[in-house]
Amino acid sequence: MNFITLKGKWIIIALISFFIVVTFLFLNSFTQVTGGIFSSEDDEPYHINMITTEFKSETESGEKIESYRWDPGTVHLSKGKPIKLSIYGVNGKEHPFIIEGTDVTGTVKKGEETILNLQFNKSGTYRLICTAHETIDDNGPMIAYLVVD
Ligand SMILES: [Cu+2]
Numbered sequence: 321m322n323f324i325t326l327k328g329k330w331i332i333i334a335l336i337s338f339f340i341v342v343t344f345l346f347l348n349s350f351t352q353v354t355g356g357i358f359s360s361e362d363d364e365p366y367h368i369n370m371i372t373t374e375f376k377s378e379t380e381s382g383e384k385i386e387s388y389r390w391d392p393g394t395v396h397l398s399k400g401k402p403i404k405l406s407i408y409g410v411n412g413k414e415h416p417f418i419i420e421g422t423d424v425t426g427t428v429k430k431g432e433e434t435i436l437n438l439q440f441n442k443s444g445t446y447r448l449i450c451t452a453h454e455t456i457d458d459n460g461p462m463i464a465y466l467v468v469d
Contacts, residue, residue: 418449446466
């Protein structure tokens with residue numbers, strides 16, 4: 321009788337331990353799903369790395385064509401979250417830019433990192449436009465799309 325009671329205690333302890341382990345694993349996997357690279361702590365800026373790059377080609381008639389680009393060309397951001405956008409100038413001497421719909425302006429220079437601390441409080445698509453290479457005729461279009469949801 322005493323043996324059975326003791327065995328019953330161990331079963332209860334084993335069940336409680338199992339429950340704790342399962343709960344821990346569940347919470348841990350939940351954290352991994354929601355706390356990945358797409359979200360961060362509220363006071364920690366979300367860090368985006370971008371570079372300036374250049375594509376070059378030649379048409380069949382021998383005409384050289386090129387296009388400067390921001391890379392990546394599309395970035396998804398969370399509304400109301402602080403963002404640290406780092407842009408490193410790789411190709412092109414300099415790229416003066418604006419972010420359409422904001423008063424953010426600046427210039428990215430070759431070999432230098434430009435850091436912007438941003439926060440978008442309205443959803444929408446904001447275009448990061450290099451004003452020196454805005455269109456195909458200017459060796460662009462050097463436009464990146466900042467999609468804020
Ligand atoms: Cu440019």
